Amino acid sequence: MRVTVIDYKAGNLTSVLKALHYLSAETVITDSDLAPIEQAERIVLPGVGHFAATQRLDDTGITPAIRAAIARGVPFLGICVGMQWLYAGSTEAPDHAGLAHFAESCTRFPEGAEKVPHVGWNSLAPKSSSRLLAGITDGEYVYFTHSYKAPVTADTAAAAQYMEPFAAAVERGNVMGVQFHPEKSSETGLKILRNFLELPC
């Protein structure tokens, strides 16, 4: 299995690569070269930090290359900010557009009752139809660290609850995203990554 991992210079790829290698995937990393995206069998867009960092995807021409790959049906997994980028945008960086594969926008958790960021292990309520979350049972825990989140919609593959319900995972066809960090979510996270790696491409 070969996976193209996009490096847009936001944070550290080590953990994601380590998990993919553990699952016997071969990884190709690109920060600007479009060929690994044009020839990709599957694509992972990791990400931590600020939504504005995804600007680099536009600057390098990676955005249209990903759009084309998605149109070809290449399985795509966005992680954390990588998932948020699949939406139209985020109030974290209002002037910067996301891919808009999903029409909604990401917003900050409300100030008030609980701490923001949302950090720690929280439980998933997965949809039984999700291919990404196949075999994940209701109430399994995954590790989150984020202040912005996507709303629950028909494309939500799993909701989680922190002050309000939000999209912990999104999935439409082969385009998938997880707000949590599967590479840091123990056996449950590895199972989810394995599901992604086993999607037919």
Next chain:
Amino acid sequence: MLTRRIIACLDVHAGRVVKGVQFVDLVDAGDPAALAARHAREGADEIVLLDITATHEGRQTLLDTVRRTAKELFVPFTVGGGIRTAQDAEQVFIAGADKISINSAALADPALIGEIGKNFGSQAVVVAIDARRAAIQLDARRDPEAADPIRNAQVYVQGGRRPAGRTVVEWAREAEERGAGEILLTSMDSDGTRAGFDCELTAAVSEAVRIPVIASGGAGTVGHFADVFTRGKADAALAASIFHFGVSSARSLKEELAQSGIPVRLPC
């Protein structure tokens, strides 16, 4: 539901765990990679590795230890000890840490917090604070605030030997403003006593910031963990020597916490 985290801490010197775990059944009790894997398997939510090697030569050994420990560890992994610069931090991240913990380096140069956060995200920067309650001031009768040992709790450096000249709550606030992702609060008064966490101090810090606070120092019983999660308002608790508390693993600690109504992740 968001759960309270139990974090297993390994103190490492020259590539070996030197204290914190004296688990008789564990044959290879000194290997950080084996111990981290075991803690993770038994339900620890995160692993913290604190390098107490103070020498320059020790850095390469540490990076090698971090690499080996991180290799098959799929829970969040924090590394602290001896990180002085953004370059030090970068090396540790590349070796496989998800977060770094800085203490005296952040006090010496608070801008370091933002500098590391800019490249690796604020979620990756843990500011560790060693705290001591303030002694009652002589003029306490004239100034009641000066008599408040929590409000005036002092930050210490050099392993708790020297006061840094900052109050704990004010430094925690500044660390948050500068982009810290979490605070690791160690009560020097409670550390090693096994008489319980300093719940009042932990609550004061937790209420002063919006970022998670990890409580450390003083745990002796399962009840102490329950206390620090309720009265102490801690988001996570560090169990430096989790096997000393009459429980055999993170799993049994968590099972007991769950019975007392604390939300925890029980490993499957």
